[in-house]
Structures are given as C-alpha cells and as structure tokens.
Amino acid sequence: MSGWTLWNLPFFDSGHADLAREVAAWRVQNHEEPSAEALADVCRDIALSLGKAGILETVVPQRDANGGWHLDVRALCVAREAIAYESAMADSVLAMQGLGTAAIWLHGTPAQQERYLDRARRGEAIAALAVTEPDSGSDVANITTRAERSGSGYILNGAKAFISNGNFADHYIVLARTGEAPGARGLSAFIVDTGTPGLAAGAPMEMMAAHPLSGLTFENCRIPMENLIGEPGQGFKVAMATFDIFRTSVGAAALGMARRAFDETMSRVTQRQLFGSPMAQLAGVQARLADMKVDLDTAALMVYRAAWAKDMIGGRCTQEASMAKLVATEAASRVIDSAVQIFGGLGVTRGSLVEQLYREVRATRIYEGASEVQKLVIARTLLSEQR
Ligand SMILES: Cc1cc2nc3c(=O)[nH]c(=O)nc-3n(C[C@H](O)[C@H](O)[C@H](O)COP(=O)(O)OP(=O)(O)OC[C@H]3O[C@@H](n4cnc5c(N)ncnc54)[C@H](O)[C@@H]3O)c2cc1C
Known part of the structure; x- marks a missing residue:
C-alpha cells in the first residue's frame, strides 16, 4: 500500500477501521465445504459464534437512545467484506440475519421487535426472507403467493423458491399478494413462524457452492394479524x-x-x-x-x-x-x-x-x-x- 489505506478515505470514521480489525479476527471452525444436508447445523453454529463475537450487531441493530433503529451501512459492508474474506458461507449466515429481520426493525411493531430481534442478534434464532417464487424471481411484483383476510388474520397459500436458510429458519419474512391494488401495490409482508401448520420446507438444494437453500410451501397457513409488517399493500x-x-x-x-x-x-x-x-x-x-x-x-x-x-x-x-x-x-x-x-x-x-x-x-x-x-x-x- 503506497502510504495510505482504504481507511484514510473520507467515507469512514475511526470506528470502521477498528471494526474491520475486530471482525477480521473472527475465524470459521472448519473450512471444509459441508454437504447440503449438513449445512443447517453448520450455519446454526456459525450464527451462534457470530452472535457471541458481537458481529451480528452489524446486521441487526440495537434500539438507539431515541428509541429508533439505525443500521450503519458502512459497518455492515466492512463486516461483510471481512467475513466473506474468511468464509463465503459465514457471510451468508451474517447477511441472512439482517435480511430476515430488516423488515421488523424498519417497519415492525414494538411487539414484533421485542419478540424477534434480540434472539436473532445473538444468533440463537435463524432468520429468513422469502420473496422469490418458482415463477417469479427478478419480477418481484408478479408474485402469486396469496394471503387472504380471514377472521382476525390471513390465510396464506403458495410456494417460494431458493430461500436461504429455508429448511431451518425460526421465522420467515414472507411477501404475499393481498390484492389492495394490482402489481407491486397489492403485496404485504408477514412474519411466518416455523412450526406454523401448513408451512413445509423442501429438501436442501445442491448448489454449485455450499449455500443453505430450499423451497417453501404454504397450505392454508393461518397468520395472525399481529404478524403483518407495516400496512396491508405496503409489502413491496x-x-x-x-x-x-x-x-x-x-x-x-x-x-x-x-x-x-x-x-x-x-x-x-x-x-x-x-x-x-x-x-x-x-x-x-x-x-x-x-x-x-x-x-x-x-x-x-x-x-x-x-x-x-x-x-x-x-x-x-x-x-x-x-x-x-x-x-x-x-x-x-x-x-x-x-x-x-x-x-x-x-x-x-x-x-x-x-x-x-x-x-x-x-x-x-x-x-x-x-x-x-x-x-x-x-x-x-x-x-x-x-x-
Ligand atoms: C445463492 C442464492 C440465494 C438466494 N437466496 C434467496 C433468499 O433468501 N430469498 C429469496 O427470496 N430469494 C433468494 N434467491 C433467489 C434470487 O433472488 C433469484 O434467483 C433472483 O432474483 C433471480 O430470479 P430467478 O432465479 O427466478 O431468475 P429469473 O428472474 O428467471 O431471471 C433469469 C435471468 O434473466 C436475466 N434477467 C432478469 N431480468 C432481466 C431484465 N429485466 N433484462 C434482461 N435480463 C434480465 C438475468 O440474467 C437473470 O439471472 C437466492 C438465489 C441464490 C442463487
């Protein structure tokens, strides 16, 4: 390096360089690529280890002094860069704890935040985000999984594809069509807990590099109203x-x-x-x-x-x-x-x-x-x- 480093750039403050050093000291236990079947246990262990080291705080923020939730995106990027340098699989675990909780800290109710965030930040509960479907990936606005109003909640039917942590997450943020308007304006986001009757995960998928993926199906899953995130129609x-x-x-x-x-x-x-x-x-x-x-x-x-x-x-x-x-x-x-x-x-x-x-x-x-x-x-x- 010719006398200066990345950290001298005006994008950072001194905390970012310290964070980079701390995260770079984290080590994955085993560098061998696990089989698709073994991935769930390996990823759970990684999540616990990242939680213990405090690294999951870069993807699941703490409530700040004003009662808000602020994620420092530079810290998130510094952490992901350093963890991916060590292990791409550990990076996936880190990222998914954030992707599978962001809707909750950005738009959730205090009760939802109370219920899901601390355990995810400690790596004790695994989070997932389920948007992609067999017939709609890039075209998110076209998804067909449906959530229909029923009594004091919704009934969810449909299928998701390529879901990271799909077969071992503790909760899923699920995007579904609720029909307030056509296309993107007719979608809502829900928290679906594992163990919800009618929710089933497919077998772990064999990918070109180890990554914990599987499909999900929802058959008449009853979702209570308190699991809706934000307003109906705001899911996109x-x-x-x-x-x-x-x-x-x-x-x-x-x-x-x-x-x-x-x-x-x-x-x-x-x-x-x-x-x-x-x-x-x-x-x-x-x-x-x-x-x-x-x-x-x-x-x-x-x-x-x-x-x-x-x-x-x-x-x-x-x-x-x-x-x-x-x-x-x-x-x-x-x-x-x-x-x-x-x-x-x-x-x-x-x-x-x-x-x-x-x-x-x-x-x-x-x-x-x-x-x-x-x-x-x-x-x-x-x-x-x-x-
Ligand atoms: C490792 C991995 C992890 C994933 N994890 C998750 C997850 O946790 N949750 C989740 O919901 N999804 C997840 N996905 C799914 C991922 O988001 C989709 O695969 C992606 O959005 C592409 O959708 P698709 O596979 O259906 O491809 P398609 O939508 O069928 O697109 C196929 C290809 O068409 C091209 N294309 C697309 N749009 C255009 C355009 N407008 N113009 C020109 N070319 C275009 C692109 O090259 C694209 O790759 C994951 C996928 C992988 C591979």
Missing part, C-alpha cells in the same frame, strides 16, 4: 427498503472474496517459478495483477460511496446501491477468474481455495437482483430524475 416498499440497505453489502461480500483471491494470487506469483524466474516477472502476469487491483479498488470505491451516501445523506440511495452491487460483483468475478487463471491447473483443482471462491462468488451476480436488474434500476432512477 417494505422489501425494497430492505434491499436498499443490503444490496450494497452484496458488493462488499463479493469484494471480500475477491480480496482473498488477490492475496492468494500475490503470494503465488512471487513463489511460483516460470521460465526460470518468479512468474511475477512476466509482463502478462503483471498486466493481469494491475487489472485485478484496479477492479478491487473500483469495487471498494463504489461500495463505500453507496454505504456512505446511505449513512450520511439518507433517503433511498437506490441508484448508488444498485451501482455498487453491479460494479463490485462483476469486478469481483473478474478478479477471481484471473486468480484461477494465474494458478493454472491448481486453479481448477477441486478443493483449491481459488476454485472454491470461483464457485462461491458466482451467485452474487444473481441474488438480490441480477446484474441486468441492477442496470434496469439504474436506468429507471436516471429517467425518473429527468421528469
């Missing part, structure tokens, strides 16, 4: 407020994985001898290293600009969050692809770190809005600013 807004915070942090997680691949690469190019000298001497390798470094710094600047904007300017910051996720996840994928290339045969050997990172980073360009969806969001915000 509730979900988008969550994504507005967490989208930027997907970029931070991808950046953490890319930094790990880059550090591995730097040590490889100085040790590996090629054509009689360390491969770092080859011009082609140096050009690749330069490209990787530019990608890393570009990703970091976009992520921390968006996080700073959310913290210091406030409001929606949708465009900045989408740009951060788009740029950082695409850049991280290029960096890790370059790492694989520089490692040669070892890079494509099952079990090598860069091979694992190559598989792990891939999904970041798909979940919480694929790259193409981020471009759509960026263009829409640009055009709406022109009106």
Whole structure:
C-alpha cells in the first residue's frame, strides 16, 4: 500500500477501521465445504459464534437512545467484506440475519421487535426472507403467493423458491399478494413462524457452492394479524427498503472474496517459478495483477460511496446501491477468474481455495437482483430524475 489505506478515505470514521480489525479476527471452525444436508447445523453454529463475537450487531441493530433503529451501512459492508474474506458461507449466515429481520426493525411493531430481534442478534434464532417464487424471481411484483383476510388474520397459500436458510429458519419474512391494488401495490409482508401448520420446507438444494437453500410451501397457513409488517399493500416498499440497505453489502461480500483471491494470487506469483524466474516477472502476469487491483479498488470505491451516501445523506440511495452491487460483483468475478487463471491447473483443482471462491462468488451476480436488474434500476432512477 503506497502510504495510505482504504481507511484514510473520507467515507469512514475511526470506528470502521477498528471494526474491520475486530471482525477480521473472527475465524470459521472448519473450512471444509459441508454437504447440503449438513449445512443447517453448520450455519446454526456459525450464527451462534457470530452472535457471541458481537458481529451480528452489524446486521441487526440495537434500539438507539431515541428509541429508533439505525443500521450503519458502512459497518455492515466492512463486516461483510471481512467475513466473506474468511468464509463465503459465514457471510451468508451474517447477511441472512439482517435480511430476515430488516423488515421488523424498519417497519415492525414494538411487539414484533421485542419478540424477534434480540434472539436473532445473538444468533440463537435463524432468520429468513422469502420473496422469490418458482415463477417469479427478478419480477418481484408478479408474485402469486396469496394471503387472504380471514377472521382476525390471513390465510396464506403458495410456494417460494431458493430461500436461504429455508429448511431451518425460526421465522420467515414472507411477501404475499393481498390484492389492495394490482402489481407491486397489492403485496404485504408477514412474519411466518416455523412450526406454523401448513408451512413445509423442501429438501436442501445442491448448489454449485455450499449455500443453505430450499423451497417453501404454504397450505392454508393461518397468520395472525399481529404478524403483518407495516400496512396491508405496503409489502413491496417494505422489501425494497430492505434491499436498499443490503444490496450494497452484496458488493462488499463479493469484494471480500475477491480480496482473498488477490492475496492468494500475490503470494503465488512471487513463489511460483516460470521460465526460470518468479512468474511475477512476466509482463502478462503483471498486466493481469494491475487489472485485478484496479477492479478491487473500483469495487471498494463504489461500495463505500453507496454505504456512505446511505449513512450520511439518507433517503433511498437506490441508484448508488444498485451501482455498487453491479460494479463490485462483476469486478469481483473478474478478479477471481484471473486468480484461477494465474494458478493454472491448481486453479481448477477441486478443493483449491481459488476454485472454491470461483464457485462461491458466482451467485452474487444473481441474488438480490441480477446484474441486468441492477442496470434496469439504474436506468429507471436516471429517467425518473429527468421528469
Ligand atoms: C445463492 C442464492 C440465494 C438466494 N437466496 C434467496 C433468499 O433468501 N430469498 C429469496 O427470496 N430469494 C433468494 N434467491 C433467489 C434470487 O433472488 C433469484 O434467483 C433472483 O432474483 C433471480 O430470479 P430467478 O432465479 O427466478 O431468475 P429469473 O428472474 O428467471 O431471471 C433469469 C435471468 O434473466 C436475466 N434477467 C432478469 N431480468 C432481466 C431484465 N429485466 N433484462 C434482461 N435480463 C434480465 C438475468 O440474467 C437473470 O439471472 C437466492 C438465489 C441464490 C442463487
């Protein structure tokens, strides 16, 4: 580093650098990739460990002195970057505790906040967010899971797909159609507790990298009125407020994985001898290293600009969050692809770190809005600013 570090940038205060150091000291117990069946236990253990270390406070805030809930998005990104550097699976556990509670701390009632947040922050209860359906992923406004008014609550019917923590969460934030208006304005958000009669989780899915995913079905699930989050018809807004915070942090997680691949690469190019000298001497390798470094710094600047904007300017910051996720996840994928290339045969050997990172980073360009969806969001915000 040429005399200054990321922490000298005006996006941060001294607390962020301290947090980065503390989080970087956290270690996952076992680096082996668990089978899909074993993931539930592994993720529960990780959640408890992250809770004990206080790291879950970066995704499930404490109530502040004024009775409000404020999440520092820079701290969230710093934590996700450092945890993803250590373990992509641990990053998923960290992120889901936030994604599966944000609707509650942003829009929930005091009773809901009292009931769900402390245990999630300690890692004792596992949270999940269920938006995607077999026939609607990118097009969130098109979901068909229905919640119909019945007596003093709702009856929920439908199916969700690709739900992180799907088969072992203690509660799910579920987006369902309640029909106040067509499309996005006719959705509501609910808390569905595990054990609710009619709720069933599918078998754990086999993914290209270990990630705890399964589908969910709801068959005449009775949801009490007190489990509605916010107003009926506000579910899309509730979900988008969550994504507005967490989208930027997907970029931070991808950046953490890319930094790990880059550090591995730097040590490889100085040790590996090629054509009689360390491969770092080859011009082609140096050009690749330069490209990787530019990608890393570009990703970091976009992520921390968006996080700073959310913290210091406030409001929606949708465009900045989408740009951060788009740029950082695409850049991280290029960096890790370059790492694989520089490692040669070892890079494509099952079990090598860069091979694992190559598989792990891939999904970041798909979940919480694929790259193409981020471009759509960026263009829409640009055009709406022109009106
Ligand atoms: C590891 C992982 C974890 C996940 N966790 C969760 C979770 O916890 N909760 C949850 O609700 N969902 C979760 N998802 C689901 C995820 O959000 C969806 O997969 C994602 O939104 C894309 O939806 P889809 O898979 O249905 O793809 P589709 O919507 O069918 O889109 C397919 C592809 O089409 C392209 N595309 C989409 N829109 C456009 C457009 N407007 N213009 C051009 N091209 C476009 C993109 O390349 C996209 O990848 C997870 C997915 C993965 C892979």
